[in-house]
Amino acid sequence: MTPASPASPAGSSAELARDVVRQLVEAGVRQFVVAPGSRNAPLSFAVFDAAEAGLVDLHTRVDERSAGFLALGLTRNHARAAVLCTSGTAVANLHPAVLEAAHAGLPLVVLTADRPARLRGTGANQTTDQVGVFGRLVDTVDLAAPGPLPLSDDGPSHLNVQLDEPLLPDGRWVLPERLVRSIERNEGGSARIGAADRSIERLPLAPGPRTVVVAGDDAGPAARRLAEAARWPLLAEPSSGSRTGDHALRCYRLLLGDPDNELAAAVERVVVLGRPTLSRPVTRLLGRADVEVCSVPPRGVWAERPFAVTTSAPGFTAEADDPAWLDAWREADRAVARRLDALVAAEPGLTPYEVAGAVARAVGPGMQLVVGASNPVRDLDLMHRPTPVGERRKIVANRGLAGIDGTVSTAIGAALARPDHPTIALLGDVTFLHDSNGLVLGPREPRPDLTLVVVNDDGGSIFHTLEQGHPAHSDRFEALFGTPHGVDLASLCAATRTPHLRVESLAALEQALANPNGALEVVEAVVPRALRRGHDLAIRSLRP
Ligand SMILES: Cc1ncc(C[n+]2csc(CCOP(=O)(O)OP(=O)(O)O)c2C)c(N)n1
Ligand SMILES: C=C(O[C@H]1C=C[C@H](C(=O)CCC(=O)O)[C@@H](C(=O)O)[C@@H]1O)C(=O)O
Numbered sequence: 001m002t003p004a005s006p007a008s009p010a011g012s013s014a015e016l017a018r019d020v021v022r023q024l025v026e027a028g029v030r031q032f033v034v035a036p037g038s039r040n041a042p043l044s045f046a047v048f049d050a051a052e053a054g055l056v057d058l059h060t061r062v063d064e065r066s067a068g069f070l071a072l073g074l075t076r077n078h079a080r081a082a083v084l085c086t087s088g089t090a091v092a093n094l095h096p097a098v099l100e101a102a103h104a105g106l107p108l109v110v111l112t113a114d115r116p117a118r119l120r121g122t123g124a125n126q127t128t129d130q131v132g133v134f135g136r137l138v139d140t141v142d143l144a145a146p147g148p149l150p151l152s153d154d155g156p157s158h159l160n161v162q163l164d165e166p167l168l169p170d171g172r173w174v175l176p177e178r179l180v181r182s183i184e185r186n187e188g189g190s191a192r193i194g195a196a197d198r199s200i201e202r203l204p205l206a207p208g209p210r211t212v213v214v215a216g217d218d219a220g221p222a223a224r225r226l227a228e229a230a231r232w233p234l235l236a237e238p239s240s241g242s243r244t245g246d247h248a249l250r251c252y253r254l255l256l257g258d259p260d261n262e263l264a265a266a267v268e269r270v271v272v273l274g275r276p277t278l279s280r281p282v283t284r285l286l287g288r289a290d291v292e293v294c295s296v297p298p299r300g301v302w303a304e305r306p307f308a309v310t311t312s313a314p315g316f317t318a319e320a321d322d323p324a325w326l327d328a329w330r331e332a333d334r335a336v337a338r339r340l341d342a343l344v345a346a347e348p349g350l351t352p353y354e355v356a357g358a359v360a361r362a363v364g365p366g367m368q369l370v371v372g373a374s375n376p377v378r379d380l381d382l383m384h385r386p387t388p389v390g391e392r393r394k395i396v397a398n399r400g401l402a403g404i405d406g407t408v409s410t411a412i413g414a415a416l417a418r419p420d421h422p423t424i425a426l427l428g429d430v431t432f433l434h435d436s437n438g439l440v441l442g443p444r445e446p447r448p449d450l451t452l453v454v455v456n457d458d459g460g461s462i463f464h465t466l467e468q469g470h471p472a473h474s475d476r477f478e479a480l481f482g483t484p485h486g487v488d489l490a491s492l493c494a495a496t497r498t499p500h501l502r503v504e505s506l507a508a509l510e511q512a513l514a515n516p517n518g519a520l521e522v523v524e525a526v527v528p529r530a531l532r533r534g535h536d537l538a539i540r541s542l543r544p
């Protein structure tokens, strides 16, 4: 047992590392994800000692891409995390998660170990230019000695820590008593970074113009509250935090996508909150010259909107408007939803729409759903019936940049940060394969109560629904877009000893969802990809 050293030698890497970890803990970081490396050893040892003292949770991941998204999932669920790695290409593997955090406005902390500045520009091993490595969107704080850490609360913080040899502390870190006590009293930074509902100046909107409320990703419940106060139709994406109550419309996308829909044509004003990312009909509505747009800027970088905005404010209020407008939208929504359910039910085999519907129904009060990009989030948008207000369901998605990367790890992180209830994830097969390293968990690792439902259509079916999927391109489609892989997911799961179940019917899927194993498991739902374009065209042509 190495002796405890209350204070490391002044100017040592151990002292610098301990100062960084202390400040992060004081700022509310309680989750640390370590990717193994020698250069970051002083930081890793300091985190280990903080974990031994019960102040933080320590996670280890061998793949920095997964480590970054694990930290993102923790942070997205208000358990602020720091991810740390060694120098060189390891740092670049964190970039996808850092970019998602920047665009989603998440306070992820990135600790990159570096060689001392004197070695920069030389051929020193594993040394590159890490200052500004995440581009203009994320500033770097380059640390050579202990000092105050400027941390961002509305986006990622990059701390590049110059660590010189010796890289080993000369003993265990005995954390300062006052730090331990303050954490035990949960003083200092909050361990749960949430979108605090700060009292903000809300701008009143006059009744009259035929208005709809669009709630994009991370809009929060403010969108629902405004729609309810004004009696306006609510067009809420699954990860908006507003897809609850009786103003939210399930099939808004189909109503807007109908060029002859009189209700859509009659819209005169849109109030938009969060970041709408799912569909071109919503994008088209927001870009219409005859529509007034009132916007609450979203979190994250580039918060200015890609469409003309008439009024921008941190929030809006409204009085009750004419309910006939809402009633007309509700009636049309119910009518087209009935036709959608009939179309899906008429299909003999398991469809991705049924998978999304079954998953949505399986997410009970308090539970969490993490949904992957591409078709799963769009199928959920069509099939997810808005749920009652107040039942604390949470739907999480990486919509800052809509990447298919890191989704397994994001789901694990989000699930670990919400241990009171099970989490389900819904994702495509290519998305799953893209982060299958997320299943590589060491024997000491905290494990989530998480069911990963993988919709396996052996490739990227989204492209069938886009321009690329037109039959004119069929000679090149599979090679460039369909990308069939033929991977045996059962064997892939077996490699990491992850429980796996393959289902090919709705009944089998519902049975699996009703009997989760309470730990990490994969339920593979096999569906045909060849039918996607036909189904998509039929669904888009549905009318009330
Ligand atoms: C990191 C990243 N690479 C590529 C893309 C482009 N992309 C979007 S969806 C998709 C295919 C997703 O396939 P899958 O997960 O199986 O879902 P499906 O489309 O079959 O529903 C790809 C490659 C992306 N969004 N992010
Ligand atoms: C496949 C990629 O992402 C694309 C996915 C769908 C988007 C889309 O147009 C959906 C159409 C709809 O449902 O209305 C598409 C877009 O936003 O234009 C995304 O690029 C990809 O390769 O990035």
Ligand SMILES: [Mg+2]
Pocket (backbone or CB within 6 Å): 428, 429, 430, 455, 456, 457, 458, 459, 460, 461
């Ligand atoms: Mg697929």
